[in-house]
Amino acid sequence: MTLAATAAVTLEVVALTPMHGIGGRQDLPLPFEFVVAGAATAVIASFLVLSLAWRTARPADPGRPLGERLTRIVDSAGLRWTVRGVGLTVALLWGWRCFSARTS
Numbered sequence: 618m619t620l621a622a623t624a625a626v627t628l629e630v631v632a633l634t635p636m637h638g639i640g641g642r643q644d645l646p647l648p649f650e651f652v653v654a655g656a657a658t659a660v661i662a663s664f665l666v667l668s669l670a671w672r673t674a675r676p677a678d679p680g681r682p683l684g685e686r687l688t689r690i691v692d693s694a695g696l697r698w699t700v701r702g703v704g705l706t707v708a709l710l711w712g713w714r715c716f717s718a719r720t721s
Contacts, residue, residue, distance in 0.1 A: 683691070690696060 682688075
């Protein structure tokens, strides 16, 4: 790459830098709704591609097997329901705290 080409690329990068929102969301030349729609589209597209391209789990290294006693404990319905209950409780408390917080 010649010096002139390098300078042109550098000027191009410097000229495009404000379009990347480096200073914050207010610096973007797009309406906020477009930014949110683009982000949502990117997330949905990535999950769609992953769900279509990765049909089965392919662990790189399955590791060593757990002991029979630990496997029974981890696979038990009681532990599953306990973890679900704790997760639901945390989610409900978090939601309650978010919606009942005072704004000043």
